[in-house]
Amino acid sequence: MLFEHNPIPMWIFDVHTLHFVAVNAAACTLYGCDREQFLTKCVLDLHPVDQRESVRRKILNAEAPPDCGVLVKACGQQIKILRFSRRTLFQGKACAIVWNIDVTEREQAAIELRGTQIFLDAIVESIPSMVFVKDARDGRFVLLNKAGEELLGISRHDLIGKTDFDLFDVEDAQRFRQADQAVVASGNLVTIDNEPLTTPSGLRALRTQKVGVPDIDGKPRYLLGISEDVTEKRRAEERSRHLALHDVLTDLPNRFKFQNILDRETEGPADFVLVLLDLDRFKAVNDSLGHHAGDELLRQVSARMLCHMGPDDVLARLGGDEFGVIHRSPVSRETASGLARHLIAALSEPFDIDGDIVSIGCSAGLALKSQHGRTVDALMKRADLALYAAKATGRGDYAWFEFAMEEKADRQRILRDELYASLQKDELYIEYQPIISTQSGRIVSFEALLRWQHPVRGLISPADFIPVAEASGLIEPIGRWVLRQACQEAARWPADIGLAVNLSPRQFTGFTLAADVIRALEQSRLAPGRLELEITESVMLTDSQDNVRILHQLKQLGVHIALDDFGTGYSSLAYLRCFPFDKLKIDRAFITDMTSSPENLAIVRAVIGLGKSFGAVVTAEGVETEAQLACLREEGCDQAQGYLLGRPMSADAAMERILGMADQGGKRRLG
Template sequence: MTAGKKKISAKPSSELFEDIPVLKRKWQAALKPGQTLPRYEDVMLGSLGRLADHIAVMKNDSGVLQISRSGRYVQQWLQDERWDIPIAAVSPDCATVLSEAADCALSGGQPYLATAHCVRDGMVRTYDVLALPTASRWGTTLVGTYVNERAAQYNLLDAIFSTTDDGVVSLATIRDAAGKPCDFQVVHHNQGAARLLKLPSASLQWRRLRQGGHLLCAAEVMERLFAVVTHGGRDQFELDSDERNLRLGAHAFGDIVSLTIADVTALKRREASFRLLFDNNPVPMGIFDKATAKILNINDAAVSHYGYSRAQFLTMTIWDLWPSGEWENLDEALLRFDDTNHFHQDWRHLKADGSEIQVLTYGRCVAFDGRDGFLVAIVDITERRKAEARIAYMAHHDGLTDLPNRAFYQERLTQALERGAPAGKRVAVMCIDLDLFKNVNDSFGHPMGDRLLRAVAERLKAQMGSGNLAARLGGDEFAVIFGGGISPNDAGDFAGRLIATLSAPYEIDGNELVIGASIGIALAPGDGASSEELMKNADMALYRAKQHGGGVHRFFEKEMDRQAQKRRDLEHDLRRAFAHGEFELHYQPLVDVASNRISGFESLLRWRSPDKGMISPVDFIPVAEDIGLIVPLGEWVLREACFEAARWPGDIKVAVNLSAVQFRSRNLVQVVVSALAQSGLAPTRLELEITESILLAETETNLATLHQLRGLGVSISMDDFGTGYSSLSYLRSFPFDKIKIDRSFVKDLADRPDCVAIVRAIAGLGRSLNITTTAEGVETTDQLDWLRAEGCNQVQGFLFSAAKPASELEELLVRFGARVSQAA
């Protein structure tokens, strides 16, 4: 730690166990509907307080995990105060656990709690490391990581010595007047030593060996210890005592002797039964000469497995079992075997019939008939290797189409970019989406859809040349890589041919299936140098192709990126606006045609940005729906509208528009009940306006929700009637209180007979079904006259008033009667 820096202490364990749940709840609370990960700003900024010193922020920069920021406590733990450094630059014990926590958090999409055991100066410290994956506004993924010490530290060396079954004794040399060693005194020992020497620990400590009473006092042991002290170095020997076999190892450090004692009784007994176990072992085993590699012995299992007779085996060397191509590797392995006294490796072996198998060998040095040899056990792993190869293949290929999957595709794309960059060669990426594929699934079922995907894959494979790769990314999304310096013209021509190929009819089980394909193209290095950037841009080009009706290909253009950035900025601004209360409600009057009085107001959401002024709902409502913000925003609108309406005269209603996304949240009824209860507004004074899109999706569930709302006493109105797909069938499925005639029919009432006919039909339908009809967008007295003549019940539009803030409604209510009379 740098001089002058204040040391940051770990928080007590009680605080630690509070911090981790708090951070997890903070992460969970920041996760909005529709998000894969919460935003970094929502989780890691703001109210961290005392936790900030324990937080590090990591990011993935081109495949390299980096520590972007770190608090003071984390810096002390890392032993590094730098920011923006690769994780490999810090202490390996810290780097390992940080990598583990970050990888698991990112792959699982959830907070991940890891444990770090760091050894510093012989002391073991245990830390908890909580990784919180977050998304950033720049499109990258950041991992906020909390670090704190969990438990008391302990001495590693003491812990090892105290827990081992072997005995550990430290002896101090006692010398006579001539300086020769004449005795030893026990200055340290562990419990294992007391147990093996059969003495109480207190009696053993400080005991001199010449006092006798245990096996270390034996003359042969003393002589070996004197020799070690006198000549230096180390010694190892065995003692047989009390039907026990003990192995002693002595090492002198000046006048201190470190002595280890191990009970090898079981080992000796195992060696005694070696031949029995060798002969009857079901695993093929053999012994070969260390010097000549000649096979000295073989068991029955090896004879049976390899197909050679015992007599044949005993005339062979181990070279006869290895293919000649493996001999050089075998030479190297035998040299390592000689040095390390073990043998554990997989090989190719030959059987007597010439067939090749894959084996895993385990070996060790043994003495056999007075000769140095190697004992080798052999496990046939041929079938296991085949299964592993199949598993490896399946891990990189799509199980349905047998095309490479997303992971393999990303790997190959990265390789293509690395090869192409030095040579300046273009690499092309094509993202392919099937047009009308959903229709096949909906009409014929998923089994037919799966067969169609396999047929598409076969056509894709047939179009791939050498060095190109087609993959299935998921669903009906495919992708292609072109390396080798492809030109834009060649890429465009290929995309056109591919669209034609994939769009040709498919004959499956007597059914002719017709789909199409849309393709987005990005070219490296101009459209991106990394696989992530290239795929992102190709996907944007595909989106543009789909916007143009499908069946076409589009190249990535910088404008697409600008539009995507504009969209991301709008998403960010929307979240900030909601958090800072930049939204407000305006109210447009609903005028009763018969009485010429205001019967209600429609609440309309407005966004007043401090930087950009008023932003049109047309621009921000679809984005709010896409990112899930419309749910909390819609709840706010309901509460605000009900509170405001509660201050109006008792005969004035308020209408609130509902989004289809709010229905998917499944708590809409509870939200309405809560808004009514908190405001005190009578349910009969609340109108909820929906569009046909709500009834297009999950009809039974949404109809049940509508009936629940209706059961509260709330009125239900269908907005934009006549502009959708099947409005008449919806009027049969649910008893609406009101239908609103879209402004597109009102606009041309005076000039187009067809608009008059449509308005007349809707108004007549309303009278027949006892449903109120409201005409939107009334701007002229001629339009009002037409609507009155056709029997519309309600009107709204600029002829009466634009939408006004709540503060201006009282004046509007006071003055409106005269204005309506004059307009009429």
């Protein structure tokens, strides 16, 4: 409204394209055309041809002092106008607003000039940044707006007529005066970023723009300045930069900053050791006490590790429960090994997490720049291989990188590629090992066991290729294939013989396991009650709540769930509370010396008792002697499996065994 109905001819133009984006009615009257026609033009169209380049330069240089100029009206008539302009933001674009006074009639111009002065004063007062004007000759203040009063803590009446030397200390005053003189001398708009200023509210950071304003003869007369207080903005930017390079939880450098430091260190001449650390049992704390406790544990872990860092060492959180250390001078294998031992020992001590005492540990892998790689990728890869080796030896250990680790990793990579090809070449097949009832001697089910017949290497042990399949993610398509093939084979057996299939923890990731089981059962038409899915406690160690939910989904389908290798883990008993397993399988380690070791016999007896109390079937694995079978029968173990009762065999051999059992009236036949 103020713009449209202002009696002063006004227009707004885009400073980049110079096209008009808004004009008021007074401007249309002055120029002599309607608004629609006006908005098709640009600023240069309103000036004589010989002045257009000068006008363009002034606009590009953001020069905005009041000046007189010539305007060419629509009819071709030239009139003299007094222009005032200010940069502004209009409709999201950088624009300039221009007030035009026809000074052809001086008396009318004087009246309009006074009105414009009032209008401009109102604008200056409403600007949220400090606006000030100084006399260019002696530096005395001649204008200060309201925002300036608030920033400086002084009224304009007390400031007008004074210089910087009357207001600030000598050092600041000299700096301001020298900067002002340089601006006036240059004749250009000058921007000073992050200019410090001491105010009653403390030290502030200003972004100041200054420009000299000439008199009618073109000589320096005033200095116009606009200062924006950017203190809080700078603090926010600093905080953002800090957050981009540091872990929010621990305030340690994050992976991005850590790798930047590694980049610099690998390019420099100094030697250093890269240490990668991984916490043990951290997820168990998260699952049992919640993420808040996990976060607090990570903060305490970080603080404890920082106590063991040298003055030049760098500790970073790389993500999750992974940390990295750059161990710098003085550096040697001995000092780095000592650091690793101290960190492992420190993190093995209990933590008090809001009253809960928790114990974790850590493993570490070390790589020395001068011996193990001079690039970030090489060092990270090799320290990670060393960490993997340390974790494989047991929790709470460290290992130095050895080139044999890389050779092993390369072999596993080759094995992974060949395993992938084996899926297309039908090199994988399934053997079936019988599980018998200890009381009747009848076969009650077969366990499906995956085999790989490599065309060159021959039969490859599952102990070699299953870990590779799990690490690479190939276990998921392989697991689906085993499930489908085994169900199709089991569908040919008598209805009273079941099928046991092992599941890998990796098959529980994602949302497809239950769907895979349903599809295998539907395609084979195998009754769900004949299928038994075997898991180890490692399934419960990761994402336990989600995995228990998946287990319940599977159980609702009608299939049975067995806990394999029972007794070998440290939390086996706890899992019996969180899920109703249909079967417990006693690990072969307890069966081997059962008849000669009272301790093993006691464990077997206890597991059988647990199974009965929980209503679960108990199966003993690794039965190889008649004495073991007799002992199990006497102790009330339900089922047995092992070489005594039948080695893994082909699908055809399993069918033959089933048919032979029927011919013999269901009696057990060794083989």
